[in-house]
Amino acid sequence: MNNIANDTRKAELLSTTVEHVDIKSFDARPIIDAMGKMSFTSRDLARATGIYNQMLADPDCTIFLVIAGSTSAGGCMDLYAELVRSNMVDGIVATGASIVDMDFFEGLGHKHYQALEIPDDNTLRSLYIDRIxxxxxxxxxxxxxxxTIGRIADSxxxxxxxxxxxxxxxGKYLKEHGKKENSLVKLxxxxxVPIFCPAFVDSSAGFGLVKHQVERMKEGKPYMSIDAVADFRELTDIKIKAGTTGLLMIGGGVPKNFIQDTVVCAEILGHEDVEMHKYAVQITVADVRDGACSSSTLKEAASWGKVDTALEQMVFAEAGSVMPLLASDAYHRGHWKTRAKRAWGKIFG
Structure with missing residues (x-):
């Protein structure tokens, strides 16, 4: 294919943008109420939504949003941004992809696109199109x-x-140069609201940071680096100071384990009285039988001293199909309107 044909084909494939769901535009409370009278995943979702509302209504509860997977690219980006804007979460633990490749990426003015057809992936590669x-x-x-990440590192x-x-x-860069008001990173x-990515370089950030280090090494100059131990220490510090905590977890993997491990870390540091996470909701499609962290149930986490079992709920569903209902219900019930703003990011100066 010549360049003109390539450009035309690429434009055809990238013609329909993903539009992110707006939880303010509809009221899911009647649906969640009805689901609470049903069975199976519907009832699980209604109970999970109730637990999230309890977190919001508890004046002592610090809420962590925990994100793994590609729900941001799939249409939940504005949903997560609204949770920050409306003081419905106090801290975020996520994969680098969710924060960098998806949210920061759109903050720069780029888009995700719906695949109306899925041609051979080698064809996509030849057109410089990545597929999720x-x-x-x-x-x-x-x-x-x-x-852009490399330039931030250079600065x-x-x-x-x-x-x-x-x-x-x-976030500061997006505030000054960004193209999207509704960016999670900027808000x-x-x-x-502090954002932690325990595997930060496992994302587009990794390429920019490697480039930064290689170029500085060639010039014989010192370079910046990401301190993963500092991540763990800072997040544990928030847990110690917060006391009562609740987790709203989408997916599993490293972010899920990282936030849960703060309880154990606090104990190792001598804080014997640290509370287990009082509230916990996890939305996942992972099977529990392989022993993986992504699929370990919240009850299992109790055996490690991480999560209390009284107010926890697993929801086995694709998160993009249920998070809009949960978040819309909580937004319209309005417990966030009277929540104290914690601003945990300020404790680090």
Whole structure:
């Protein structure tokens, strides 16, 4: 194919943008109420929504949003942003992909696209189109994200940074140069909601940070780096100071284990009186039989001293299909309107 044909084909495939759900535009309370009188996943979702509302209504509860998977690319990006804007979460633990490749990426003005057809993946590769199931990303735009991360790294003093620190710098960049008002990274910066990515370089950030380090090494200059231990220490510090905590978890993996481990870490540091996470909701499609962290039930986490079993709920469902209902219900019940703003990001100066 010649370049003109390539450009035309690429434009055809990237013609329909993913539109992110607006939880304010509909009231899911009647649906959740009805589901509570049903069975199976419907009832599980209604109970999970009730637990999230209890977190919001508890004046002592700090709420962590925990995100793994590709729900941000799939249409939940504005949903997560609204949770920050409306003071419905106080801290975020996520995969690097959710924060960098998806939210920061759109904050720079780029888009995700619906795959109306899925041609051979080698064809997609030849057109520089990346695929997430039925969603497309323009690889050239993603590389702009990589290079932007590199430029942010170049602007920082050469030392170790927690992912929270670096993501705060990303939020500041979007506030000054961003193209999207409704960015989770930007709003978290503005509201002092700390974001932690325990595997930060497993994302577009990794490419930009490697480029930063390689170029600095060639010049014989010191470089910045990501301090994963600082992530764990800072997040544990929030847990110790917060006391009562609740978890709203989408998917599993590293973010789920990382936030749960803060209880054990606090104990190791001598805080014997640290509370287990009082509330916990997890939405996942993972099977429990392989012993993986993504699929371990919340009751299992209680055996490790991480999560209390009284107010926990597993919901085995694709998160993009149920999170809009849960979040819309909680938004319209309005417990967030009287919540104290915690601004945990401020404790790090």
């Amino acid at each position: 199931y039925d969603t497309y990303i323009d690889e050239e735009q993603l590389q702009d994200c990589d290079h 920082l003093k050469p030392r170790g940074y927690s992912s929270r620190e670096f993501i705060r710098a990303m 978290a910066y503005e509201h002092d």
